[in-house]
Amino acid sequence: MNSEKRCVTCSAVLHGPYCCQCGEKVVNPEDYTVRRFLRELGAQIFNIDGRMLKSFRLLLSKPGFLTRAYLDGQRKPWLKPIQIFLISNIIYFFSQPLTHVSSFNTSLNSHLNRQVYSPIIQKVIKPESRDNFSAYEKRFNALTKNFARSFIFMLIPLCAIMLYWADAGRKRYFFPYLVFSTHFLAFYLLVAFSLLMVAITSIRPVLNEFSTISKFLYSEQGITVIFWGIFYAYMYAALQRVFGESRRRAATKAVALYFLLTFILYQIYRFLLFWLVYIRLLW
Structure with a gap:
């Protein structure tokens, strides 16, 4: 036997x-035994908590470090890229009601009148041809708000494609750009759209005493300047650390990528989001 x-x-x-x-x-x-269960539970909680704190500290203080480490095979000490993005996404949506800024939730009115692709949408949806356009608009906007929370993940491959296209002359695998995009978008969601906007909103009563500063910070131009500064600082450092770019090339590429990602990427994202909601409402 x-x-x-x-x-x-x-x-x-x-x-x-x-x-x-x-x-x-x-x-x-x-x-x-219950003792073993509690011991393992505590170990898992503190292990995740420790990795999370280290991961976000490095994400904020050393742009590109986590990406480079992940690509080099150093993956145990920190959270995975998608985990970091998911946590940043959750923080963003919880902080959104406090900031009243909704960059990823595009209203039907915006689709119809404020986007590059608006002429296409106007041919699909004609307010005057609908008996109850107001009710349709409310349903559309409500569904968009729900879909935006999960559809924001589409930014990762879209951003990676843009970055890969910008490096078309270099023979590299696509995977590094996916990892880079995941960390970059996690950083941008966390800093630009969450922490920064909450901070600005919180100190608004104080800033109101300085009308010139307050008006600038809360203007479209002011927000653009701040977001640009955050974007540039991250990209400039991350491109050097991850892809070994020279300072000059990193500086030039950071400027080009800002316009590429800010304008083209957002337009593609919003256009796809429109069709997702539009088709869903046809069911």
Whole structure:
């Protein structure tokens, strides 16, 4: 009779407390105690918390460091790129009601009148041809708000495509651009659209005493300047650290990418979001 103990997961012969093939732990009677459960729960919580704090500290203080480390195979000490993006996305949507800034939630009126692609939308949706356009608009805007929370993930591949296209002359894999885009968008969501806007909104009563400064900060031009500064600072450092760009090339590319990503990327994102909501309302 064969007395060899085998792994319950992969059936490999066991030679110790862990399976040498799949890493499954051999269950012992003490593994069923409440003490062991609480110990493992605490270890997992503090491990995730520690990795999260380190990950976001590096994301904010060393642009491109996490991307370079991930591409080099250093992945255990920090959260995965998509985890960082997801947390930043959650923070963004929780902070949005405090800032009243909705860059990724485009209203039907904006689709019809304020975008580059508006002439196309006007041929699809004609307010005068709908019996109850006001009700349709409310349904459209409400659904857009819900869809934007998940559709924002589409920015990652779109941004990666833009970055890859900007480096068309260099033979590189597409994967590094996906990782770079994930970290960059996580940073931008967290800093530009969440922390910064909450800070500006919070100190608005104080700034109102200085009308000139207040008007500038809350104007479209002021917000653009601030966002541009944040974008440029991250891109300039990250391009050097991740792709080994020279200072001059990083500076030039950061400027070009700002216009490429800010205008073209947003237009594509909003255009796709419109069709997603429009088709959903046809059901």
